[in-house]
Amino acid sequence: MILPGHTLGMLGGGQLGRMFTVAARTLGYRVMVLDPDSGSPAGRMADDHVHAAYGDGWALDQLAQRCAAITTEFENIPADTLRHLADRVPVRPGAAALEHTQNRAREKHMIRRAGLDTAPFEVVASADQVEAAFQSVGDPAILKRAALGYDGKGQVSVDSAEACRRAFERLGRVPCVLERKLDLAVEISVVLSRGSDGVCLCYPVAENIHRGGILHMSIVPARVPDATVREACDAAIALAVALDYVGLMAVEFFITTEGQLLVNEVAPRPHNSGHFTLDACITSQFEQQVRALCGLPFGDTHLLSPVVMVNLLGDLWTDGEPDWGMLLSHPRAKLHLYGKEEARPGRKMGHFCVLDTHQDQAIADAERLFDALPAVRADD
Structure with missing residues (x-):
């Protein structure tokens, strides 16, 4: 086990790396981020931020020398970078797993070989x-x-x-x-962790609603039959085993109007639909990522309350800073902003969660709070 006090490496400086950094530092680790953007959200939170390309030899040497283990926040880190680092320090997940998920064709063939269905x-x-x-x-x-x-x-x-x-x-x-393109009843996702000892642990299944191809809202627990939840978790675990995966990953599924469960894609990292775990689970997906990287026992994934997570895209900033007043006045709403310097349409700037013992109330409150966010222009 890699215990607190050591330095952990993060390849990638976006919001997923930022939330990993917060979880790692809370547990007592130092974090070193490699990202070419000097203003990256994760780099600004880390103990050390190396501003360099992912293939920069000097930067990789710095990580290998100073980090006890290294992970990633997105799937398009060059596989050669991971192999170079893995010769000197544990890298989780490994290059082979990411290579399968970096390419839709390879990924879909891998899913089929695992005995699972796709569109x-x-x-x-x-x-x-x-x-x-x-x-x-x-x-x-x-x-x-x-x-x-x-x-x-x-x-x-x-x-x-x-x-x-x-x-x-x-x-x-x-x-x-x-x-x-199929007729879909619902889309769901499973976030799970797998250790180097093969132990797998799933989080509650999320029901996902998209707008313009981008996740808008995740509802947890998903409003699907228990048998579908079990089938999705079993399929996600089968894919983690097929990839010999170590770390935290997510699997997105389609459920057709005929009730067929199909694998859409695999994300070899924490997932947008798993952000609810920050507020509604005993252990967040980011703490679990730290635990998987360091070889620690996994934390409990129990859901403390029904929850709705809503993404905040840069479109909300078109007329100025969103009006956070109503959201921050809600006693069961939790706001998370990612510290990005520039808001652009479609860019994920943050999210919020609403918790309630009654799921329908959480959904209604989340929709009402989101609708109240756009800023009022000075000339209105």
Whole structure:
């Protein structure tokens, strides 16, 4: 076990790294962040912030020399960086796990090999594959970049082979995955931790509502049958085992109108839909990430109260700072702002949670508080 007093390394300086840093420092660890942005949210909270690219040899040497273990806050850290570090210090999760999740095609094939279902899909690596792929997948469909797409970016809905061809050009003729759009009843996610000893522990399942391809609200516990909860947790654990994963990860699922559970994607890190754990669970997903990295026993994931988490995007700042008054006056609302220097449309600037013993009341209060946030312009 790596006990408090040691320094932990974090590759990535966004809000997930920031919340990891807070959890680690609360437990008594030092944190060293590597991120090229001098104003990164995690870097501003850490004991040490190395401003360098993720492949910078000097910066990686600094981490390897000073950190007892290293983790990541997003999946697109170069695998070679992780392998370089892993030769000298424990890195969790490892390069092999991230390589599978950095590419939608590899990820979906891995999911299928694990015996789990996905939406029908085909890989489109060149323009001459478009026609056959569309005929196989069917209409309607969505074309997604195989790499680097997130929060609705890098994907285009298509309803014909010609539309798919145009979308392939629009996405830069890079390898893509064409996926069938299904009639969905609900989307859910499972956040879980897996230790180096193979022990897995799941958090309560979240029900997720998206707007414009970006998560808007997570409702916990999810309003789905208990059998579906068990099936989703079993599937998430199966994927963690298939990846030989060590650390904290999340799995997103579709549930069709016919009740079929399909794996959407795997996130090898803490997840936006798991932010409710900061306020509503005995152990947050970020403390659990610290525990997994350091080889500590996992904390209890028990849900203390029904909870609703709502994302705060940069769109809310269009006319100035949001009006936080009503939210901060609510006795069961918890505000989390990420310390980002610039608000942009679609950028995740923070979130808030509302807890209540009655789930319907938590949902109603969360919706009312969100609607009250936009600032009133001076000329109104």
